[in-house]
Amino acid sequence: MGCFFSKTTPGAGRETAPPSRPSQPSGEGGGVGRCWSRGGGKEEKRRRKGEIAVAVAAAMGKPKPGHALRAQLGWPEWLSAAAGDAIRGWTPRTANSFEKIDKIGQGTYSNVYKARDLMSGRIVALKKVRFDNLEADSVKFMAREILVLRSLDHPNVIKLEGLVTSRMSTSLYLVFTYMEHDLAGLVAAPGIKFTESQIKCYMKQLLLGLEHCHNQGVLHRDIKGSNLLIDNEGVLKIADFGLAAFYDPTNGQPMTSRVVTLWYRPPELLLGATFYGVGVDLWSAGCILAEMLAGKPILPGRTEVEQLHKIFKLCGSPSEEYWKKSKLPHATIFKPQQPYKRCIAEKFSDFPPSALSLVETLLSVDPDERGNATAALNSEFFTTKPYACEPSSLPKFPPSKELDVKLREEETRRKRSSSRRGNVGDDKKRTQAHDQGIRAFPAPEANAELRPNINRRRRMPRPNTKSKSEKFPPPHQDGSIGFPLNTSRKDPVSFGVPDTSVASFRVKPSSPGISHSGFLGNPIAARRRTAGKAAVA
Structure with missing residues (x-):
């Protein structure tokens, strides 16, 4: 049985606390319909999934009030028991009223599809989230996302329009308004160069959305170009x-x-801060502003140590007063031996003066000096000519998302590799020239939305040793288990070397007599040499 929930009353999206009484099922299918899945599936497989759901619900203890009614409306046991507050007040609809059109995004635990609502004819975006083994803590993380989205109602914040789920499936579909572009895709698209007026338009909308989130007590904590969606208007x-x-x-x-x-990521988070506020989102917004003006990312670090190095080289290292007052967990580890001078004005001397001033503010190493979204909106950047243009006056771009850019680059590489001609030297020159024109994106392990990166140091002991999935802390323990405080980092990190990739974490050698550093050569050739030496011996 599939289901889709929607608001029962106008303005429900503005409610901080969902209504206490769910509405009756709508007449649109009554919550009963064909399960939306890859195939019909076998009865035995369905039975096993049903048993898992019942077991998870039982492990969570006594059902909360309203649990039985939510089950009657079509919500599966595993979702109703763990995320009752998130789905309260919403009515289900059949899942087979959606038609997938195309895949438009992907991650480790989720995929995003373009789809058509067959009842209204509207195009929507479906975010499919998978839950391994129906672990309650993973479901609670998703419940928090739903609660956050339900508490927000603003033109510059994506709108959650519903959920699609199934009693016999461990997947969940979030239904959103469809957006044709994301900012990362537009910035990287060949031939697109934003004017100052257009940059102001995008930044104004970003800051207005952040202002609303912060006023509602919500930190986004992953502002980046691919998470800023733009429609054709x-x-x-x-x-x-x-x-x-x-x-x-x-x-x-x-x-x-x-x-x-x-x-x-702002420097305070790289230094292990667990008490922070709106400054983390404002730092990210400053990176976005500078990226639009420069046409490329300004701080493309490959590791956390290198990222801090780049930040200190551009924004200057924190003052002694900041080190003392912040009391950050990793201050003694990452504090540079020699202070760095701030050089944003010199680095971006071609930026318009008012834009440079706002970049300077948002990229303050001390989060207290970044201000808030309201102050940024009232800055000289938005009160001087050229003013921000109206969104409707922006050029109509062809659909472009970060995924599209990556696919184009992969196709270009495939064509280049299949059509290689000439000598090796010429080929290397062509490769280097092409790579310089390719738009860089954060490596998968650097993306915050990929849960292995975020949660690999948030694992909890597994009660079931046979389970292959990871245990995540519940949302209320979000900050108590961030960066591992017991990591062995006795020596200070030197920032006196040029930009090179250095490991974020020290790895203990498997045996004291073996070195794992140095050039990574051909492992097959190495084994052959070893075998040859053994044969000679």
């Missing part, structure tokens, strides 16, 4: 709240520092 919407969290500035609670994609 030029409207920008902040999307992907999978790492978002509620926060109270008057009553700070610890949160994890393992958030925000590496290139857009």
Whole structure:
């Protein structure tokens, strides 16, 4: 049985607390319909999944009030038991009223599809999330994302329109408004160069969306180009709240520092901060502004140590007063031996003066000096000519997302490799010239939305040793298990060398007499040489 939930009353998306009484099932299918899956499936497979769902629900204890009614409406046991508050007040609809059109995004635990609502004819985006073994903590993380989305209602924040699920499936589909582009895809698209007025338009919408999120007590914690969606009318919407969290500035609670994609992660998180606020999103917004002006990412680090190195070289190292007041867990580890001078003005001397001033503010090493979204909106950048243009006046671009750019680059590489001619030297020159024109994106291990990267240091002991899935802490323990404090890092990290990739974490050798450093040669040739030496001996 598939189901889709929708708002029962106008303005429900603005409610911080969902209504206490769910509405009756709508007449649109009554919540009963064909399960939307890859195939029909066998009865035995369905029975086993049903048993797993019942076991998970039983492990969670006594059902909460309203659980039975939600089950009657079509919600599966595993979702109703773990995410009852998130789905309260919504009515289901059949899943077979959607038709997949194309895959438009992908991640480790989720895929995004373009689809058609067969009842309204509208085009929507479906985000499919998979839950391995129906682990309750993983479901709770998704429930938090749903609760966050339901608490937000703003033109520049993506709108959650419903959920599709099945009693016999461990997958969940989130239904969103379809957007034709994302900012990363547009910035990387060949031939697209934003004017100052257009950049102001996009930045204004981003800051308005962040202002609303922060006023509602929500930190996004993963602002980057691919999470800023744009439709054909030029409207920008902040999307992907999978790492978002509620926060109270008057009553700070610890949160994890393992958030925000590496290139857009502020220095305090790289230094292990667990108490932070709106400054983390504003730093990311500053990176986005500078990226649009420069036409490329400004801090493309490959590791956390290298990322801090790049930040300190551009933005200057923190003052002694900041080191003392912040009391960051890894201050003694990552503090540079010699202070760096701030050089943003010299590095970006071709930026318009008002834009440079805002970049300077948003990329302050001290988060207290970044201000807030409202202050940024009132800055000289938006109050001087050329003013931000209207979204409707923006050019109509062909559909372009980060995934499209990656696919184009892969196709270009395939064509280049299949048509290689001439000598090796010429081929190397062509390869280097081509690679210089390719738009860089964060490596998969640097993306905050990929859960292995975020959660590999948030694992909890597994009660079932046979399970291959990871245990994640519940949302209320979000910050208590961030960067591993017991990591062996006795020696200070030197930042006195040029930009080179260095490992973020020290690896203990498997045996004291073997070195794993140095050039990574051909392992097959190495084995042959070893075998040859053994034969001679």
